[in-house]
Amino acid sequence: MTKKQHLYGLDLVRFGSAFLVLLFHLSTFGSASPSYITTMDERAFGWLGWVGAGGWVGVEVFFVISGFVIAASAEKATARDFIVKRGIRVFPALWICSLIALSVQLAWGMPLAEGANAFFRSAILSPQGPYIDGVVWTLVLEAVFYVYVAALILIGARLGRPLLDAGGLLLGGVSAVFIAGYLIASGMNLPIADTLHRFPFKVALLWHGVFFALGMLIRKAARTRLSAYEFGAVGLFTLFCLAEITSRALKGYEVVGGNLYEVPLALGIWLAAMGVIIASVFRSEFIARHFGAPWVKKTGLMTYPLYLNHFAFGMCLTPWLAAYIPYGPLLFVAVVAIVLAAAWAIMSGPEAWLQTVGRKALIRRKAQVVRFPEETDLPHAA
Template structure:
């Protein structure tokens, strides 16, 4: 993952240890995508049986949703790192180049695949058009796309800080947003606990608000994850302070509550039990891996060598289209092969097909569109000729 050091806030290191690429962040991103793939393909895509959701692979695949909050922590770190040196227009252009070409390609593939698989197209065209623009509301063409709306909300917050020249306050801003999120999460937890203790079955008002579309757009569900990423960036490249250390601990608590809310939603919707503690440990291990990746980047780069470092970068690049494509591809494989071959074989085939197609998007389809979009966003103006004649 290539990132640019900030020059806006305090004294920042000009380069991470080992150069501009923090290699292991790419591998963490790829692993998070595989976790989500396992959840959707190995757990959610299969029909539920009387014995439960696939006791063989579902026991492990049901934990894969934890990949989503891991993505949000990574996003907080990387976006803060890259935005610090950018102007508002540069930040917007970089996000357009990164997000839109892949989503145009992948949403079109998903549209064709869903029509081919189901023979149903009513409503899909509307969802496809919304995907092309990354509209914050409206139908989504694939279940994975909801996280892009959360990401766009975070990007909007960063953009506003840049526009008003307040990026130096990114730390306090994210802590404030995280505090509001944590208050909602804690209130929802307290009310749910009280209802459960009283034997009630009415969902709590805070929980309803937390799980609403607008709550997600306002980062109420996930602000602590983004805040942790931002605070880690600040602590690594602008120094450890008492405020940042205390804020990190506070946001960590909020993130744990966020994981708990998502865990409860998955358990209630699937009617399948899973370990909350294991979900928290997986997420915490990923955060620790991010810290170690930055801290020991130079040693990791030297250990991997140029060739494997390049391969790690490729895995990081295919993560985005892999995330966008895997669910529709997985559902197609399950629908065609369920009951004919073992479930684990279906999941492996779906994973291989998703990765191959994602690589094709990055290698052949995305770059030409990015180049055309880059020329549109950065037009080359001819030099102005100045006449010396009177």
């Protein structure tokens, strides 16, 4: 990639990944009341079956995209400017969607004190839940990654040399060692294997560091030639990304039941997404000629509020509409249409306004502004 070119392919991958996560959650929503893990006869859209079964892997796709985008954003930024711009990007939609999630759950009977506490934890991205919405945990991981990158920028500035590339390799290497340790413990049926699945290990990026690191390496490959050592790291991190996905699919099968076809399905989705990401980066001009339309950019921008707003809002919306629309496919179309319309409205209205206010208040006018066309990301979130 020899010049700056908006990566329309990443916009499409973002939206596709968010829609997969939407399908995954819809396939488990209850039809009588807001609920998530339900038996098949209680599900409003249980007929989605395998279509939504592996959709959760969209989160792992987001983490790779985030590694790429954040590496690009951090290359010529100060630590302060990097954190400020990330905050302006992340918090407006998070606050809006968290408020929506709080409102719909209070309407369904959630105690006010419980909802207020969960809302506050979500609004500040507390490393300790519970959160007002089931997807906020991925934003917590993103925030930890941002802090890590900001630290690399700050330390690199003090030392007089960039540390992003080395920091990405370190993050991926530590994560790969952790996953390898888990696989050994799990294979030997050691009790510690279950402990390693607890949330603090995710917050420490030990489970998902390989995804962020892989995205950072893809960004470096777009900027310059990778060394043989770095090509080896790409292969190693990819292997452990596949191991994490397999482990998560098998853990879900063990805990909540399911079908083992989720393993090849999730792996296939993730590998296909990686192919599109690589094509988006290294064939950006070709993709721009065929998909370079304004609506593609808008679709990329609405991905973040779609991801944040679909879970709690969709979970409460589904049983409410089910009382009026008994026909399953029509109910599905109605829920998806409303969730997509809400994401578009959030992106076009209050999110954009709050981001403008944040930029005017927090971004220093005299600072050099380095804009990367890829900065319309997340999530990563997921």
